[in-house]
Each structure stands twice: as structure tokens, then as C-alpha cells.
Amino acid sequence: MTRTYEEWKAAAAGLAFDGRPVIGGVRMDSRSGRTVEKVNPATGQVISQVHEGNAEDVDAAVSAARRAFDAGEWSRAGVSFRRERLLELANLMEAHADELALYDTLDMGKPIRESSSIDAPGSAALFRFYAEAIEKHEDLIPVTAPGSTAMVTREPLGVIGVIVPWNYPLEILTWKVAPAIAAGNAVVVKPPMEAPHSALFLAELAMKAGIPAGVLNVITGRGSVVGEAMGRHGDIDMLAFTGSTGVAKQLQVYAGESNMKRLALEAGGKSSNVVFADCDDLELAAEKAAFGSFYNQGEVCSANSRVLVERSVYEKFLGYFHEASRNFTPGDPLDPESGTGSLVSAAHADGVWAAIEGARAQGTVVAGGVRSEINGSRAFIEPTIVTDVPADHELHTREIFGPVAVVAPFDTEEEAVRRANETPFGLAASLWTGSLARAHRVSQLLTAGTVSVNTVDALGFTTPFGGFKQSGFGRDLSVHALDNYTDFKTTWIQWG
Incomplete structure (x- = not known):
């Protein structure tokens, strides 16, 4: 019940x-x-x-x-x-x-x-x-x-x-x-x-x-x-x-x-989510991207928090992604209606907030970027989407472990694979495409212990979970x- x-x-x-x-x-x-x-x-x-x-x-x-x-x-x-x-x-x-x-x-x-x-x-x-x-x-x-x-x-x-x-x-x-x-x-x-x-x-x-x-x-x-x-x-x-x-x-x-x-x-992990223009359902890809970035307050080692989107659908995807992020608005963890809960501590929230402020100075916060106080606690951060930061920015390279996603465009399949693999980690990755050939080709090229195709962060009792590299x-x-x-x-x- x-x-x-x-x-x-x-x-x-x-x-x-x-x-x-x-x-x-x-x-x-x-x-x-x-x-x-x-x-x-x-x-x-x-x-x-x-x-x-x-x-x-x-x-x-x-x-x-x-x-x-x-x-x-x-x-x-x-x-x-x-x-x-x-x-x-x-x-x-x-x-x-x-x-x-x-x-x-x-x-x-x-x-x-x-x-x-x-x-x-x-x-x-x-x-x-x-x-x-x-x-x-x-x-x-x-x-x-x-x-x-x-x-x-x-x-x-x-x-x-x-x-x-x-x-x-x-x-x-x-x-x-x-x-x-x-x-x-x-x-x-x-x-x-x-x-x-x-x-x-x-x-x-x-x-x-x-x-x-x-x-x-x-x-x-x-x-x-x-x-x-x-x-x-x-x-x-x-x-x-x-x-x-x-x-x-x-x-x-x-x-x-x-x-x-x-x-x-x-x-650690810093998982990529690669969205190709030929994916069958861009809105679903955005909804799943929000799940992969903000579920469990973003405190997930395999969080797909680096979202790479083919340029021709980049702006449309951002609109869907922004809307889907609203489903993860934080609230009292004991309220079954809350989108997410609190971060593990106010001190950890301070660190996540510092990363957001650093991103605000070098890029664009297109959604979220708000720290809320609920029940007297400031361990709550709105799901945050950041764009326009340099490729070497910490949002692309460091595990923030909070509800923060960075989104960037790409132009070719080769560029997408290269950028997805530009990390010392290899825990997980996701890709979205309507092409079976591309699904096989790109998943083989991505360096990750689990590659989820047309979903994010897939796992089950019967499949092994772990990583490559660091x-x-x-x-x-x-x-x-x-x-x-x-x-x-x-x-x-x-x-x-």
C-alpha cells in the first residue's frame, strides 16, 4: 500500500x-x-x-x-x-x-x-x-x-x-x-x-x-x-x-x-549521453536525459551528465530537456510527490553550488541554477542545465555529483565519439539513434563498461556493472x- x-x-x-x-x-x-x-x-x-x-x-x-x-x-x-x-x-x-x-x-x-x-x-x-x-x-x-x-x-x-x-x-x-x-x-x-x-x-x-x-x-x-x-x-x-x-x-x-x-x-564516472539527429523520438531522449542527469539528486556515479547533441536538433532538444528537468524539482524527501530530495549534506551542496557558480561565470545556465531552502535546510538545488562552457571546463571533466548537466553540440559522428571518450573515466555511456548500424558502430567505439542504446544508465540483475579506465x-x-x-x-x- x-x-x-x-x-x-x-x-x-x-x-x-x-x-x-x-x-x-x-x-x-x-x-x-x-x-x-x-x-x-x-x-x-x-x-x-x-x-x-x-x-x-x-x-x-x-x-x-x-x-x-x-x-x-x-x-x-x-x-x-x-x-x-x-x-x-x-x-x-x-x-x-x-x-x-x-x-x-x-x-x-x-x-x-x-x-x-x-x-x-x-x-x-x-x-x-x-x-x-x-x-x-x-x-x-x-x-x-x-x-x-x-x-x-x-x-x-x-x-x-x-x-x-x-x-x-x-x-x-x-x-x-x-x-x-x-x-x-x-x-x-x-x-x-x-x-x-x-x-x-x-x-x-x-x-x-x-x-x-x-x-x-x-x-x-x-x-x-x-x-x-x-x-x-x-x-x-x-x-x-x-x-x-x-x-x-x-x-x-x-x-x-x-x-x-x-x-x-x-x-568515479563522468558519463556521456550522445544524441544523434536520427533518433526516433527526440522528446523521449530529452526526458531520459533528465532522468540520467537528475535522478537521485544527480548523486549517481554513472550519471549521464555530459549530454552531446547533434547540432541540427540541438536547440529543439534543449527545449525538451528544459521542460523535462521540471519533473525533478526538489522537495521534502518524505513527500511522495517531490521530484527529488536533498543532497547528502549542506557541505556537499556548497561544493555543487560552487561548480554551478563557476559555470555561470564561463557559460550559460539555461535552467535551474537555484539553491532552495526547505524545512530550514539549504541542501536543495534545482536541476541545472549549463551550455556554452569550454570543452576543458570541470563540468565536462570532473564528477560534480549533483543535479547539474552540461550540454554541447557536435557536428559529426567522429566528433561525438571523440568528445564522449575525452575523459579519464569509463563507467557508462548512452547513445540515441534510429540507425541499427550506427548503434552497433558507435557503441563499439565508446569506452564504457555499459553502453545504453536509446535509453540511459541501463542495468539489471543479470548484466554485469563496472567500468574501464579510472x-x-x-x-x-x-x-x-x-x-x-x-x-x-x-x-x-x-x-x-
Whole structure:
């Protein structure tokens, strides 16, 4: 049943918050004894006290995970056992979907309409996907010489570290934790300090689902402390990360300086959306461009915020794009009618606003460019469209991570491809064309982990998601994500 604005506000008022880490299945205070006020960015009000973990907390969590893995109750259990427990966790997540959605909305400002209808139920469904997938992941008996038999089995790696960003706190957590524990590993998660509560609640639900204590541990703390401790920890076998390219590079250093742990890094992006004049529906392309630029307040690593439009339809597209941007007017995140919510913090909004002001000085703001105050908070920015900035302007080159799109014309297909690829990133790209030949030709030339044709930012459970170049390596989603958390073992038996 869809809730009204008043009903969501009442549910939010009754929500319980507990900012303590979960280690070995137990809520406990951090070793430092320090806490940080967690503020709802849409109101500026303090909603909880989040414990600030340190390296000792990481040691405790890793030890709990190692004990759980070595005990074998999870890691060596049959896949049918793990399947049943993961399906029960998915059921519990669905039963508590409104709470999970509220935690993310109140923590980081995303609209409750999206967190309750997409993020929370989608995360539960992804646990169900991996619960079913592990029973269909086959081992191998390759051909060997007579008198011998070789078995090739997929083995869990052991203790997995997971570092999650604040823009999709529950969803991206699920992208990594679900395949990691489905494969038999034990996990230590560092959620974002800006949005930790859905991860902490998920750890409690995992215990209720019968997943053994220590298989899923959650440590709150700053990246500079907890994240570095995880990156350097000698008993973490593999680390999965989504976040900035700068931090991803630092994690590579930590891994090299410690135990050479494996890494799967989904880093920054600055995705292009190329619109050719021969696209079948220019108005639809503009509507999807607005979605690709402004959804989730523009706080999306794969946001298609560089829009390149063939010159002959450039002005017409801009008119449609401006009109479509109105669908993303910000409002109270608890109001199901709001187009978008607040940015994750007033400080982050300051940074996005500075980028807009810089663009105003060098280009033209054709829509938006307004910072609003709602419920006493100034973490709200209108969807903003900028044109006429130089090709080397930061709107073309830097991940702004806010509701800002830059639009530029092109004249030839070759120019469009060159400009689309003029970025150190390679996470995603989109293109619009009515020509099947051009769709195949240009998608092959675009350097991106996902190329969406006649749509934007397409993904699904069955398709891998990740990037090229400085957008990182490794893939989330699909059965291929299991490759991050397992490796092949060959057992050769000589019997003749």
C-alpha cells in the first residue's frame, strides 16, 4: 500500500536508530567511545549518534569474521543451506522494506518514493537472485590423461571487506554483500558515516534469518580511519569498494603495502549521453536525459551528465530537456510527490553550488541554477542545465555529483565519439539513434563498461556493472560478481 506524506512523516517519527557497530552478531560500543551526530540533511535535525570506530574495531570485526569463516558453519555448508537462509533474509527485508527505505531517506535525503519502491525491494530481490544463483553455479571435471581425475571447484576467498558509498547505501551494499556471503565468505562492511543505518539494520536482519554470527559485521567510522585500517589489514583477503577514484587508488597502495589483498573497485564516472539527429523520438531522449542527469539528486556515479547533441536538433532538444528537468524539482524527501530530495549534506551542496557558480561565470545556465531552502535546510538545488562552457571546463571533466548537466553540440559522428571518450573515466555511456548500424558502430567505439542504446544508465540483475579506465575494475551484479569473491581450486587425483 502506498503511504501518504503524513503517513511517511509519522513512520519516520517512530523509527528507532542505533548507531553502534555490529560485531560477531552483537551490537556494541566502539572502542574509541566517541560518537558523531548524524544529521538529516533535509531538515538539519540530529537523528542519531553514530559510533566512530577505529583500527581496534576493525581488528575485532575481522577476527569475528575469520572465526565464522574457519568454523565452517557457513563457508562449508551446502549451498542449499545458504540458499534457504538468504531467501529468509530476503523475506525479512521485504517485511521491513519501509524501515530500510526510511533509514536511507532520512540519512542521505533521497526521495522516499524511490527508496521504498526501488532500493529496498530491489535489494531484497537481489539477495533472492544470488540465493538461487549459487545452486546453479557448476564446478568442472576437465579432461585429463588416463589414470587421473581433476576437479575444478569454486572456493570462497575468506574474509571480505566492503566499503560502501552514501548515494545508494543499501542498494550498493547489497550488490557486494549478497554475492560475497552467498559464495560462503564472511564480510566486514564499512558503511558511509553519512548513511550507516540501513547497513546496521541489515546485519540484525541477517541474524534473524539464521545467518551465523560473524558472517556479516558492520563497522561505522571515517574512511580515513576505518577504511585505511581495512585496506591495510593483513587478514582481509579481498576488498570491494565503490567510491571516488582517488580513494580507489589509495586502496591499491594499501593492498600492495600489506597482504596484496584482491580488490574490486568501482570508482568515479563522468558519463556521456550522445544524441544523434536520427533518433526516433527526440522528446523521449530529452526526458531520459533528465532522468540520467537528475535522478537521485544527480548523486549517481554513472550519471549521464555530459549530454552531446547533434547540432541540427540541438536547440529543439534543449527545449525538451528544459521542460523535462521540471519533473525533478526538489522537495521534502518524505513527500511522495517531490521530484527529488536533498543532497547528502549542506557541505556537499556548497561544493555543487560552487561548480554551478563557476559555470555561470564561463557559460550559460539555461535552467535551474537555484539553491532552495526547505524545512530550514539549504541542501536543495534545482536541476541545472549549463551550455556554452569550454570543452576543458570541470563540468565536462570532473564528477560534480549533483543535479547539474552540461550540454554541447557536435557536428559529426567522429566528433561525438571523440568528445564522449575525452575523459579519464569509463563507467557508462548512452547513445540515441534510429540507425541499427550506427548503434552497433558507435557503441563499439565508446569506452564504457555499459553502453545504453536509446535509453540511459541501463542495468539489471543479470548484466554485469563496472567500468574501464579510472572507473575501476571488477564487476557488480550478475553471476559474474561471484568471480570477485571466489577463485578456482584444482584437485588432481592420480589413481592409475
